[in-house]
Amino acid sequence: MRWIWIDKFTEFTSKVSATAVKNVSLAEEHLHDLYPAFPIVPHSLIVEGMAQTAGILVGEARNFAEKVILAKIGKAAFHRLVRPGETIAFSAAIQQLSEQGASISGTVTVTSASQATPQPVAEIELMFSHIDQNLAGLEFPEHNFVFTEQFTELLKTYKLSGEIPI
Amino acid sequence: MALSRDEIYEKVKGVLVDALGVDEDEITPNATLIQDLGMESIDALDIVFRLEKAFTTDPTKKFTIPRGELFPEDLESLKNDPNMVQDGKITAAGMAELKKRMPYADFTDFEKDPQADKANVLLTVDAVVNYVQAKLNG
Numbered sequence: 180m181r182w183i184w185i186d187k188f189t190e191f192t193s194k195v196s197a198t199a200v201k202n203v204s205l206a207e208e209h210l211h212d213l214y215p216a217f218p219i220v221p222h223s224l225i226v227e228g229m230a231q232t233a234g235i236l237v238g239e240a241r242n243f244a245e246k247v248i249l250a251k252i253g254k255a256a257f258h259r260l261v262r263p264g265e266t267i268a269f270s271a272a273i274q275q276l277s278e279q280g281a282s283i284s285g286t287v288t289v290t291s292a293s294q295a296t297p298q299p300v301a302e303i304e305l306m307f308s309h310i311d312q313n314l315a316g317l318e319f320p321e322h323n324f325v326f327t328e329q330f331t332e333l334l335k336t337y338k339l340s341g342e343i344p345i
Numbered sequence: 346m347a348l349s350r351d352e353i354y355e356k357v358k359g360v361l362v363d364a365l366g367v368d369e370d371e372i373t374p375n376a377t378l379i380q381d382l383g384m385e386s387i388d389a390l391d392i393v394f395r396l397e398k399a400f401t402t403d404p405t406k407k408f409t410i411p412r413g414e415l416f417p418e419d420l421e422s423l424k425n426d427p428n429m430v431q432d433g434k435i436t437a438a439g440m441a442e443l444k445k446r447m448p449y450a451d452f453t454d455f456e457k458d459p460q461a462d463k464a465n466v467l468l469t470v471d472a473v474v475n476y477v478q479a480k481l482n483g
Contacts (some may be wrong), residue, residue, distance in 0.1 A: 278412060279412065
């Protein structure tokens with residue numbers, strides 16, 4: 180399911196930066212898939228969290244009119260594992276934004292009940308394409324299959340709670 | 346102070362290493378971006394973003410690369426134009442159009458056997474350096 184890998188936004192500055200958090204629960208089945216009896220959040224799903232945070236930031240910059248696709252992971256460097264009971268913070272900053280897409284740099288940190296000081300988890304650089312503006316001139320379906328009706332409903336909750344000031 | 350060609354080359358090299366994930370020693374002036382360095386279509390936007398960042402030294406004078414200027418976008422449609430390509434070879438009119446769109450590329454070798462499906466060889470590291478140098482010099 181798209182766009183529900185992050186729980187809420189804690190900061191959102193249009194066209195500039197956003198931070199979203201995810202609380203990690205032992206009940207999430209994927210935590211148990213990598214190593215028996217040693218549940219961790221897979222690195223790929225940490226990248227997914229950053230992609231969702233940054234994807235919404237990039238989408239909002241064009242009022243969600245563009246089909247924003249994760250096109251490239253320029254960098255993903257990890258320093259620490261993420262365990263159940265911890266809260267992940269995904270902070271994304273737009274480096275460049277154009278008609279054709281955007282590049283972002285992001286940092287991932289965790290906190291927990293016993294560790295209030297954010298601990299660095301990863302640095303991630305992503306590139307997004309507005310695929311209707313792609314260089315290859317390919318055509319895609321007219322309807323926006325990225326920011327779907329499901330996302331529109333989610334966006335209403337973000338707006339109502341004031342998480343995204345739009 | 347204006348950047349020398351060597352300084353521009355070193356910056357372009359850094360951009361290509363980061364954008365394409367290649368080793369520094371793979372970057373040579375004649376290396377072609379697509380065949381030799383494995384550039385894919387999505388890398389074009391990445392390279393443009395990185396060049397704009399690398400060559401913007403003064404925030405009030407942003408180094409910008411207009412869409413389609415460094416990496417022409419509709420070359421595929423030109424291939425299907427009989428005035429531009431005949432029997433797989435680029436015509437004189439096609440060559441003139443290509444030169445107009447890619448004034449920074451070296452056509453010397455390509456003109457000897459202008460196969461349309463080999464036009465990618467025009468996009469070399471040196472071509473990118475030429476492009477940046479011309480832009481910086483106004």
